[in-house]
Amino acid sequence: MSHRSDTQNTPGRWTTRLLAPGDGLRDWWSGRSRVQKWGFGVVGFGLLALTPLFPPPFFETTGISFGGTMAQFAMVAIIAIGLNVVVGQAGLLDLGYVGFYAVGAYTVALLTSPDSPWNRLGSGWLFSEKWAWLTCVPIAMAATALAGLILGIPTLRLRGDYLAIVTLGFGEIIRLLADNLSGVTNGSRGLNQIAYPHVLETSKYPDGAFSSGNSTGTANYGTWWFWLGLILMIAILLLVGNLERSRVGRAWVAIREDEDAAEVMGVNTFRFKLWAFVIGAAIGGLSGALYAGQVQYVAPPTFNIINSMLFLCAVVLGGQGNKLGVVFGAFIIVYLPNRLLGVEVLGINLGDLKYLFFGLALVVLMIFRPQGLFPVRQQLLAYGKSARKLLGAADDSKAAA
DSSP: OOOOEEEEEETTEEEEEEHHHHHHHHHHHTTTTTHHHHHHHHHHHHHHTTTTOOOGGGGGOSSSSHHHHHHHHHHHHHHHHHHHHHISSSOOOSOOTHHHHHHHHHHHHHHHTTTTTTTTSSSSSOOOTTTTHHHHHHHHHHHHHHHHHHHHHHHHHHHHHHHHHHHHHHHHHHHHHHHHHHHOGGGGEEESSSSOOOOSSSSSSSTTTTTTTOOSSSHHHHHHHHHHHHHHHHHHHHHHHHHHHHHHHHHHHHHHHOOHHHHHHOOOOOHHHHHHHHHHHHHHHHHOOOOOOHHHOOOOOGGOOHHHHHHHHHHHHHHHOOHHHHHHHHHHHHHHHHHHHOOOETTTGGGHHHHHHHHHHHHHHHHHOEEEEHHHHHHOOHHHHHHHHHHHHHHHHHHHO
């Protein structure tokens, strides 16, 4: 943490605020115009897309291909953005978000796996082998949105710890159903040979660039899944950003800061919380569909409570309410264990201690940076730029007087 401080003059007293590197970067970013932000965003995501082809030497992972690591990062980043809608923007503590992730993955698996009694491969052009995965993505998102609606209607009148316990139970219920409904989900054996995009088929890779047969070189199947996930991530960031600046986003901020005050001011808190729950669930279902297509196998142990906590860690580490911050948190969650995989110190494999490192990081963060590495900057969301200019001009005139 930096020891640089920023002194603020408040009425009647002077206060000093310690600034961390995340604050300086956030303040610099907030000072850019919208055109400049778009320019930096295009360049930044363009460079990010090239990292699997030209991995930086220090960031290279030894135990797993760097493309595979980045593919996993894109998937978890989408989860973190969806969970950030629920936790960071609407202020709803969801401990069972992995349940929506599981619903999305199992929707694709049940419709395309030969082990499933609901397999629809070959039943019409929509479920041809080449386009089956793409067809299942909107179905998976619709199924998880419906699951969010069914869960949210009876439970979103609860608050705080009570809501957290209910969502935790939901995540476990989904996992136990997948484990015990052997006639449908194949139980603990899971569902195999799930559909994936069959594109760019060549004589060398007859199943396409997204198949596990494309496992050599830098542009392997992990890299292609990363590029697909990056495109979906950008689309979701734009969608969520527009929601933040809309009436819905302002209602979420009001609910997060003080739900009682928001309700007194006329905000239909239940409806907007339900909106957040449903939108977050749909985004989680999209990530589950990505996981099912990439791994081509789903089983109940993947959707345990530990993974749900890791998703929440990504949001807390990056900064609740900050879209780009939670993406950075997702990168830490994914990259750190893969970077330490196979690295031994005193005979101990550091990759096996990832939960210890995450626990220590959270303890330190909660002491020194309780709002995360990149906490969200509170701004006037409606006519924000013009309002800040007027307030700045008023402060200048008052200081001159």
